[in-house]
Amino acid sequence: MSEDLVNRIKELESEVERLKTELRKRDTADQACTERNGGSKPSVTVDIEGQEDGGSARKGKKRGKERPFDFSVHPRRHVALRLAYLGWEYKGFAVQENTDNTVEARLFEALLKTKLIQDRQSSSYHRCGRTDKGVSAFSQVISIDLRSNQFSGGIGVIVPTADGASVKSKPNSEELPYVKMLNRVLPQDIRVLDWSPAETGFSARFDCQSRTYRYYFPLGSLDVSLMAEAAKRYEGTHDFRNLCKMDVGNGVLQFQRTILSASVHSVQPCQAVSADPYDLYVFEVKGLAFLYHQVRCMMAVLLLIGQKLEAPDIIDQLLEVEKNPRKPQYSMAVDYPLVLYACHFDGLSWRREAEEVGLVLNTLHQHWTQNVIKTQVLRGMIQGLQSSGEVSTPLQCWLMEGTRQRNYRPLLERPCCESLEARIEHYVKRGRLEREEGENGEEALHRGKRSKHSHNPSSQTVASGATQPAQ
Amino acid sequence: MSEDLVNRIKELESEVERLKTELRKRDTADQACTERNGGSKPSVTVDIEGQEDGGSARKGKKRGKERPFDFSVHPRRHVALRLAYLGWEYKGFAVQENTDNTVEARLFEALLKTKLIQDRQSSSYHRCGRTDKGVSAFSQVISIDLRSNQFSGGIGVIVPTADGASVKSKPNSEELPYVKMLNRVLPQDIRVLDWSPAETGFSARFDCQSRTYRYYFPLGSLDVSLMAEAAKRYEGTHDFRNLCKMDVGNGVLQFQRTILSASVHSVQPCQAVSADPYDLYVFEVKGLAFLYHQVRCMMAVLLLIGQKLEAPDIIDQLLEVEKNPRKPQYSMAVDYPLVLYACHFDGLSWRREAEEVGLVLNTLHQHWTQNVIKTQVLRGMIQGLQSSGEVSTPLQCWLMEGTRQRNYRPLLERPCCESLEARIEHYVKRGRLEREEGENGEEALHRGKRSKHSHNPSSQTVASGATQPAQ
Numbered sequence: 001m002s003e004d005l006v007n008r009i010k011e012l013e014s015e016v017e018r019l020k021t022e023l024r025k026r027d028t029a030d031q032a033c034t035e036r037n038g039g040s041k042p043s044v045t046v047d048i049e050g051q052e053d054g055g056s057a058r059k060g061k062k063r064g065k066e067r068p069f070d071f072s073v074h075p076r077r078h079v080a081l082r083l084a085y086l087g088w089e090y091k092g093f094a095v096q097e098n099t100d101n102t103v104e105a106r107l108f109e110a111l112l113k114t115k116l117i118q119d120r121q122s123s124s125y126h127r128c129g130r131t132d133k134g135v136s137a138f139s140q141v142i143s144i145d146l147r148s149n150q151f152s153g154g155i156g157v158i159v160p161t162a163d164g165a166s167v168k169s170k171p172n173s174e175e176l177p178y179v180k181m182l183n184r185v186l187p188q189d190i191r192v193l194d195w196s197p198a199e200t201g202f203s204a205r206f207d208c209q210s211r212t213y214r215y216y217f218p219l220g221s222l223d224v225s226l227m228a229e230a231a232k233r234y235e236g237t238h239d240f241r242n243l244c245k246m247d248v249g250n251g252v253l254q255f256q257r258t259i260l261s262a263s264v265h266s267v268q269p270c271q272a273v274s275a276d277p278y279d280l281y282v283f284e285v286k287g288l289a290f291l292y293h294q295v296r297c298m299m300a301v302l303l304l305i306g307q308k309l310e311a312p313d314i315i316d317q318l319l320e321v322e323k324n325p326r327k328p329q330y331s332m333a334v335d336y337p338l339v340l341y342a343c344h345f346d347g348l349s350w351r352r353e354a355e356e357v358g359l360v361l362n363t364l365h366q367h368w369t370q371n372v373i374k375t376q377v378l379r380g381m382i383q384g385l386q387s388s389g390e391v392s393t394p395l396q397c398w399l400m401e402g403t404r405q406r407n408y409r410p411l412l413e414r415p416c417c418e419s420l421e422a423r424i425e426h427y428v429k430r431g432r433l434e435r436e437e438g439e440n441g442e443e444a445l446h447r448g449k450r451s452k453h454s455h456n457p458s459s460q461t462v463a464s465g466a467t468q469p470a471q
Numbered sequence: 472m473s474e475d476l477v478n479r480i481k482e483l484e485s486e487v488e489r490l491k492t493e494l495r496k497r498d499t500a501d502q503a504c505t506e507r508n509g510g511s512k513p514s515v516t517v518d519i520e521g522q523e524d525g526g527s528a529r530k531g532k533k534r535g536k537e538r539p540f541d542f543s544v545h546p547r548r549h550v551a552l553r554l555a556y557l558g559w560e561y562k563g564f565a566v567q568e569n570t571d572n573t574v575e576a577r578l579f580e581a582l583l584k585t586k587l588i589q590d591r592q593s594s595s596y597h598r599c600g601r602t603d604k605g606v607s608a609f610s611q612v613i614s615i616d617l618r619s620n621q622f623s624g625g626i627g628v629i630v631p632t633a634d635g636a637s638v639k640s641k642p643n644s645e646e647l648p649y650v651k652m653l654n655r656v657l658p659q660d661i662r663v664l665d666w667s668p669a670e671t672g673f674s675a676r677f678d679c680q681s682r683t684y685r686y687y688f689p690l691g692s693l694d695v696s697l698m699a700e701a702a703k704r705y706e707g708t709h710d711f712r713n714l715c716k717m718d719v720g721n722g723v724l725q726f727q728r729t730i731l732s733a734s735v736h737s738v739q740p741c742q743a744v745s746a747d748p749y750d751l752y753v754f755e756v757k758g759l760a761f762l763y764h765q766v767r768c769m770m771a772v773l774l775l776i777g778q779k780l781e782a783p784d785i786i787d788q789l790l791e792v793e794k795n796p797r798k799p800q801y802s803m804a805v806d807y808p809l810v811l812y813a814c815h816f817d818g819l820s821w822r823r824e825a826e827e828v829g830l831v832l833n834t835l836h837q838h839w840t841q842n843v844i845k846t847q848v849l850r851g852m853i854q855g856l857q858s859s860g861e862v863s864t865p866l867q868c869w870l871m872e873g874t875r876q877r878n879y880r881p882l883l884e885r886p887c888c889e890s891l892e893a894r895i896e897h898y899v900k901r902g903r904l905e906r907e908e909g910e911n912g913e914e915a916l917h918r919g920k921r922s923k924h925s926h927n928p929s930s931q932t933v934a935s936g937a938t939q940p941a942q
Contacts, residue, residue: 005476012483019490084852088845089489138852193856216847218840267847280847337844339851357856361864364853368749369689369869371846373808374559376687376738376751378839380810381555381609385664385832393832398840403477 071118077148078124078156080141080196080204080348081178083107084360086189086367087136088336094130103131103190107142110185116146116178126205128343132293134335139193139212139342143204149176155197179356189367191360196348204343210260212342213295215283215333216267220395222306224281228264230305230312231283233319234298235259241420242318242327243298244291248423249432252291255321255420260286264302277395278379284341296332301411303333303397309408317412326416331401491560542589548619549595549627551612551667551675551819552649554578555831557660557838558607559807565601574602574661578613581656587617587649597676599814603764605806610664610813614675620647626668650827660838662831667819675814681731683813684766686754686804687738691866693777695752699735701776701783702754704790705769706730712891713789713798714769715762719894720903723762726792726891731757735773748866749850755812767803772882774804774868780879788883797887802872 083103091099095108104127108120117123128141150157150173182192241255262285283299301318304310317324386392418426427433554574562570566579575598579591588594599612621628621644653663712726733756754770772789775781788795857863889897898904 005480008480009476009483012480012487015487016483016490019487019494023490023493086848089492136848138855214851216844216851218843267851278843280843282847282851336841337848339848341851341855358864361853361856362867364849364856365864365866366869368846368849368853369866370807371842371849372689372749372751373687374557375839375842375846376753377557377607377808377810378835378842380685380687380738380753380812382832382835382839384609384812385828385835393829393836395836395840396833398837 069115071115071147073160075148075150075153075160076145076158077150077154077175078143078145078158078198078200078202079178080143080198080202080345081182082193082195082343082350083140083142084138084191084193085136085140087131087134089189090133092131092133092135093127093137093140103140106187106190110182111144111146113185114181116176116181117144126203128204128208129211129290129340131340132296132335132338135338135340136336137340140340141204141208141343141345143198143202143207146178147176149173156200156202157197158200175351177353177356179353183356183359188363191363193357193360194350194352196350198348202347204345207345208289209344209346210286210288211290211340211344212284212286213290214339214341215285215295215299216337216339217281217283217299217303217397217399218277218395219279219281220277220397222281222303222397223308224264224266224306226308226312227283227302227306230302230315231262231264231285233312233315234262234285238319239321240291240294240319241321242324243294243301245293245297245332246327246417246420246423247292248420248427250292251433253420253424255291257291257294258288260288262286262298286342293332295338296335297330299333299338300330300400303399304330304411307397310411314411324412326419328411328414328416330411330414333399334401337399540586542586542618544631546619546621546624546631547616547629548621548625548646549614549616549629549669549671549673550649551614551669551673551816552653553664553666553814553821554611554613555609555662555664556607556611558602558605560660561604563602563604563606564598564608564611574611577658577661581653582615582617584656585652587647587652588615597674599675599679600682600761600811602811603767603806603809606809606811607807608811611811612675612679612814612816614669614673614678617649618647620644627671627673628668629671646822648824648827650824654827654830659834662834664828664831665821665823667821669819673818675816678816679760680815680817681757681759682761682811682815683755683757684761685810685812686756686766686770687808687810688752688754688770688774688868688870689748689866690750690752691748691868693752693774693868694779695735695737695777697779697783698754698773698777701773701786702733702735702756704783704786705733705756709790710792711762711765711768711790712792713795714765714772716764716768716803717798717888717891717894718763719891719898721763722904724891724895726762728762728765729759731759733757733769757813764803766809767806768801770804770809771801771871774870775801775882778868781882785882795883797890799882799885799887801882801885804870805872808870 085093085103087093087103089101090103091101093103095102095104108117111117111123112119123144123146125142125144129137131137131140145158148154148157151159153159154175178195179192186192237256237258239255240257244255246252246255262283264281264283267280267282283302285295285298301310301315305312305314318328424433428435556564556574558564558574560572561574561577562572564574566573566575579588582588582594583590594615594617596613596615600608602608602611616629619625619628622630624630625646649666650663657663708727708729710726711728715726717723717726733754735752735754738751738753754773756766756769772781772786776783776785789799895904899906
């Protein structure tokens with residue numbers, strides 16, 4: 001058995017190698033590869049105001065050949081950028097040591113290529129939320145210092161002291177078209193929606209008022225009214241250690257989180273609960289901040305309830321950590337239906353480039369057209385099989401990770417994971433954590449050198465992690 | 472342990488998919504966006520009745536290692552098999568010299584692996600329709616001789632004369648579970664639906680009464696009632712040389728085809744014409760046989776009519792080959808929305824293995840779940856952008872191949888393709904065609920050695936091509 005599996009693994013690994021080589025070949029051959037959405041790859045000519053060599057900047061062009069760009073003569077501006085991306089093809093938002101395939105990696109390539117920043121370190125970059133492999137975002141917000149053309153100042157603008165500055169000064173001129181500049185060089189499945197001036201010191205991470213996640217699912221044979229009722233039990237401030245992946249290795253010790261609202265409803269606005277198993281529903285949850293894998297664990301439990309495998313009050317029990325201090329072992333819900341849908345901030349005024357929004361809509365329409373048609377092709381086959389009678393295979397729920405058990409075992413009768421205390425000891429012993437006093441006076445830990453997780457250090461001065469959601 | 476292995480396999484499989492997707496994006500000039508369905512791979516353990524080495528048969532296993540299988544002691548049975556497949560990841564149905572990635576290639580791998588045939592040549596194989604790269608089928612039918620266990624005979628059964636036979640004889644026993652055997656070894660996106668006994672000499676190609684194709688599309692700003700009215704003009708027997716790719720190189724000289732019905736309607740049964748641009752419609756066309764790219768050309772013209780770029784009577788004009796003998800240059804509709812939905816035969820009695828149909832439905836449900844959720848993720852983003860106001864980018868039609876012109880040029884004012892006569896001379900000169908008398912007394916040509924197209928020779932004794940649809 002396991003020998004077969006090993007063989008299969010070898011088989012697949014060589015296949016992966018073969019394909020990677022194939023891809024490299026084409027890359028080096030530098031094929032003009034127009035993406036399905038007709039999107040221009042980062043290799044198209046960059047069109048950047050006030051950038052002499054921008055017009056000829058090209059992917060693969062040796063940086064050495066470029067004339068050094070003098071950032072010191074340009075103003076810098078602290079801004080917030082709002083991003084939408086389809087996370088399905090990426091290994092997550094945050095850069096990681098073990099892969100280059102992250103949204104953040106693509107984003108910084110674009111920021112560097114457009115000369116909007118000199119380097120990440122000096123850009124005072126913060127992200128609002130981290131999204132996991134396969135998770136999408138409609139409203140990921142980052143704060144960062146960008147090159148500006150506002151020599152006469154403005155919100156968040158730092159004017160260079162250099163003498164050359166005065167010469168270029170154009171009072172009341174339009175700010176650089178940040179959205180246009182970035183969308184020209186970003187992959188089609190990552191789009192900048194708009195930007196906002198921000199006071200120096202504004203942080204997309206620490207100044208975020210709340211985050212809203214959406215998790216979409218088909219009705220199937222789920223009892224959505226039961227799920228809706230159950231979801232309400234998540235609201236309020238609770239200890240979610242049994243409904244997340246305890247990220248102790250990253251210094252997360254405090255699992256109290258506040259859920260402002262949690263609901264389950266049809267995606268059709270103001271539609272009564274429908275009976276068609278092929279209708280779509282959404283679990284929408286709004287909170288101040290979230291723990292690692294929290295929404296997907298919350299969703300997993302809701303799906304068990306919807307399948308009548310657990311009663312709604314299982315949620316209360318899981319939230320009662322005195323009674324149930326250790327998380328029972330269960331699989332979370334799959335990644336691709338999850339979207340970081342909104343992030344809420346005070347005092348930002350988003351600026352859109354109307355033409356750009358139209359282009360983004362076109363891109364989304366192209367993606368949507370492909371997906372909706374393929375969905376209908378499948379639906380047509382399903383209807384064809386069903387109409388030919390004698391078959392009544394209900395639409396099951398295919399959203400749980402791992403393999404499905406034949407006999408269901410109630411959550412509270414399952415083996416449990418390690419307790420929080422045991423985990424802490426584990427990491428402290430291995431020097432992955434060092435105890436110390438955190439920001440809000442809470443006990444906090446910093447990741448040691450041997451920490452397993454690898455995120456952007458600049459955003460890892462981990463306190464309780466309470467302000468750093470991670471899905 | 473083995474759970475880790477399984478996870479590793481899943482991980483690798485998704486990586487393989489990702490890379491394949493990446494490669495496909497670069498391959499295709501069309502705007503194919505593959506949110507690949509997470510179906511498992513053809514590499515599952517084979518479980519086949521009456522096949523000693525089936526249990527360990529695996530993709531990549533050297534045939535040399537297998538014990539020779541004595542086909543001579545087994546009965547053979549002429550049958551029809553009905554297949555459903557998602558064509559999006561394949562280069563078409565028919566085997567080709569220039570690629571291994573065809574549905575037919577996977578099908579024959581499965582037939583050989585299960586020892587249902589000894590080799591393709593001796594299997595008296597015929598296919599009902601050919602489908603192009605990216606085109607799917609819900610009801611592709613093939614006729615073929617398969618290994619049987621019916622030693623006491625039956626419809627289409629040929630009992631071996633070998634003495635060994637009598638020993639194994641089990642009167643009235645169930646036929647081999649063809650559907651189960653093949654679905655165990657086929658890729659998840661290719662499924663056998665059912666099979667039927669067939670009289671010797673029955674041909675899925677020549678005995679097919681009619682074929683039905685479906686082409687799905689979103690309403691957008693298309694005038695579907697205009698399209699529906701226009702579609703009717705395709706009905707009847709016409710010369711479709713201006714609505715296909717003239718496949719003269721394969722000996723297709725006769726372009727009269729009979730369309731039994733052509734309609735445009737909502738995919739929701741009995742729904743009134745809706746106004747929601749995100750609703751789905753279908754062009755459904757039933758005919759005796761079709762020409763190469765015929766449906767996609769017919770659809771392209773309908774889309775031009777729906778966009779009010781052409782009047783419905785453009786169809787009559789294109790069908791009037793005396794007045795318009797040469798095809799105006801235009802792009803056909805993209806491939807992925809097209810499905811060979813049904814093939815009609817007299818005298819077949821399809822046999823289903825109920826359990827198998829349930830498994831096929833589960834597979835389709837998994838594919839569907841992935842696609843419908845990703846579609847909704849995109850829809851949610853589109854709604855989010857639209858609700859934030861000041862944008863009104865309508866849903867355009869993204870189903871035409873090639874790049875969109877800014878200024879539309881009416882079909883009849885465009886440059887034309889070569890005339891039929893010129894093409895014939897072209898191929899005869901180059902020795903790709905040899906004139907001779909065809910089956911129905913029509914003039915026919917056989918492909919010469921230097922023929923460009925490469926299909927299964929056994930099905931290429933091309934007469935008028937009238938019985939060989941090719942989409």
